[in-house]
Amino acid sequence: MKSKWLFLTIAPCDAAEPWQLGFQDAATPMMQGIIDLHHDIFFFLILILVFVSRILVRALWHFHYKKNPIPQRIVHGTTIEILRTIFPSIIPMFIAIPSFALLYSMDEVVVDPAITIKAIGHQWYRTYEYSDYNSSDEQSLTFDSYTIPEDDLELGQSRLLEVDNRVLVPAKSHIRIIVTPADVPHSWAVPSLGVKCDAVPGRLNQISISVQREGVYYGQCSEICGTNHAFTPIVVEAVPSKDYGSRVSNQLIPQTTGEASAEMKE
Amino acid sequence: MVNNTQTLAEQYYVKDEQVKTDEVAKPVEVKDVEKPKEAPSQEAVVEKIVEETTPIAPAVAAEKSSEVAPPAEASTEEPSSGSVEEENSEDQDAAEETPEIKLETAPADFRFPTTNQTRHCFTRYVEYHRCIATKGEDAPECDRFAKYYRSLCPGEWIDRWNEQRENGTFPGPL
Numbered sequence: 001m002k003s004k005w006l007f008l009t010i011a012p013c014d015a016a017e018p019w020q021l022g023f024q025d026a027a028t029p030m031m032q033g034i035i036d037l038h039h040d041i042f043f044f045l046i047l048i049l050v051f052v053s054r055i056l057v058r059a060l061w062h063f064h065y066k067k068n069p070i071p072q073r074i075v076h077g078t079t080i081e082i083l084r085t086i087f088p089s090i091i092p093m094f095i096a097i098p099s100f101a102l103l104y105s106m107d108e109v110v111v112d113p114a115i116t117i118k119a120i121g122h123q124w125y126r127t128y129e130y131s132d133y134n135s136s137d138e139q140s141l142t143f144d145s146y147t148i149p150e151d152d153l154e155l156g157q158s159r160l161l162e163v164d165n166r167v168l169v170p171a172k173s174h175i176r177i178i179v180t181p182a183d184v185p186h187s188w189a190v191p192s193l194g195v196k197c198d199a200v201p202g203r204l205n206q207i208s209i210s211v212q213r214e215g216v217y218y219g220q221c222s223e224i225c226g227t228n229h230a231f232t233p234i235v236v237e238a239v240p241s242k243d244y245g246s247r248v249s250n251q252l253i254p255q256t257t258g259e260a261s262a263e264m265k266e
Numbered sequence: 267m268v269n270n271t272q273t274l275a276e277q278y279y280v281k282d283e284q285v286k287t288d289e290v291a292k293p294v295e296v297k298d299v300e301k302p303k304e305a306p307s308q309e310a311v312v313e314k315i316v317e318e319t320t321p322i323a324p325a326v327a328a329e330k331s332s333e334v335a336p337p338a339e340a341s342t343e344e345p346s347s348g349s350v351e352e353e354n355s356e357d358q359d360a361a362e363e364t365p366e367i368k369l370e371t372a373p374a375d376f377r378f379p380t381t382n383q384t385r386h387c388f389t390r391y392v393e394y395h396r397c398i399a400t401k402g403e404d405a406p407e408c409d410r411f412a413k414y415y416r417s418l419c420p421g422e423w424i425d426r427w428n429e430q431r432e433n434g435t436f437p438g439p440l
Contacts, residue, residue, distance in 0.1 A: 107380075107381065108379065109374045109379070110374070111374065112371075112373035113371055113373075113374065114369045114370065114371065115369055115371050116371040116372060116417040118420055120420055120422075129421055131416045131417055131421070132369075132413070132416075132417050134413075134416045137416065137421075137424050137425070137428065140416070140421055170369065173369065176371065176372075178383060178418060178420075180420055182420075182422060197381075202384070203382060204382070204383040204384045204386070204387055204418070204420075205381050205382065205383065206381055206382075206383040206386075207381070241369065244369075245369070
């Protein structure tokens with residue numbers, strides 16, 4: 001196999017690619033909204049850019065000191081003053097209204113989530129707790145997620161993005177993620193899911209996502225959290241909720257017997 | 267303003283006789299049905315799913331320990347294969363006694379509509395222990411509060427609070 005084509009194996013994943021300029025593909029309505037807002041705003045941005053550069057170039061051209069040493073001395077024009085006051089105040093409104101609509105719709109949680117996952121940042125790994133199925137304070141499905149060192153990478157895995165234990169979530173259901181660190185501020189960010197939430201010590205931040213398609217989503221820590229900040233990636237694996245149920249209960253069995261809690265930790 | 271409206275504290279006060287509130291956790295299946303209307307990206311999404319199935323496979327294999335047979339695989343094999351494998355999978359199922367998990371968790375609470383859920387977790391913890399104090403150690407009415415706070419609070423916090431309660435230094439109103 002030609003190794004130069006190996007990048008194709010990661011192409012279907014929702015991870016950053018070399019020289020990427022655009023967004024990663026959206027997997028949640030939130031990210032779709034962000035991309036749409038970006039395109040909406042870019043419409044006005046290009047419009048203003050073209051208009052302003054045209055005025056600038058025209059002014060430089062027509063009022064060149066050799067060509068036109070004594071320019072016209074207009075000091076007042078009511079029509080143009082009205083126009084250049086009204087339009088610049090309308091355009092920000094066209095940008096602000098969809099922007100605020102998106103902002104508040106992302107913030108608010110309208111429906112009851114199906115599962116709660118606690119993403120706890122550590123220096124420098126992440127711990128995930130699935131405690132919806134507990135019947136006591138002690139037992140809970142908890143595992144650590146470490147990055148895979150460069151030497152242990154297998155062909156097709158992304159450098160500094162792959163972890164040993166991925167976060168398993170059901171697709172097409174509402175998920176609450178509680179983000180908090182145990183030591184210094186961290187951040188939990190996955191671009192494809194449109195999520196970037198800072199983890200502040202002593203505080204629980206909630207984000208609610210609903211992954212619309214099965215897949216593996218990659219993200220990285222987005223808050224400088226120490227030396228190994230670059231080595232604390234996030235990998236979210238969305239599976240159909242049927243498979244989620246069976247895989248979580250498979251993990252719960254060793255927990256209830258208690259013998260394999262060490263196995264989860266490794 | 268008429269004075270007979272209850273304050274939040276009164277509404278959530280654990281009474282001697284437990285009144286059923288309407289915020290009992292609903293099953294999740296309902297949400298799957300209502301999903302399409304809020305997913306504008308779905309048509310775009312469907313074509314993506316096809317090409318995504320391959321890269322997951324190695325991780326799946328690695329995560330599952332060898333002695334625990336995944337029931338999902340077993341069920342797909344059953345219709346195509348002979349009776350021998352069917353028996354095998356049944357034996358395995360019986361041996362495992364897979365606990366059927368219900369997808370439910372602490373509901374969205376109108377008292378805590380913001381991103382900051384710190385007090386949500388704390389309040390649920392306090393509510394549970396006040397419930398226990400009123401109704402006795404293993405009252406079934408308190409179970410849902412226990413589920414809520416376990417879903418919301420990090421294990422480390424719960425351990426710390428449990429310790430504080432034993433020492434009598436817990437800062438909350440118990």
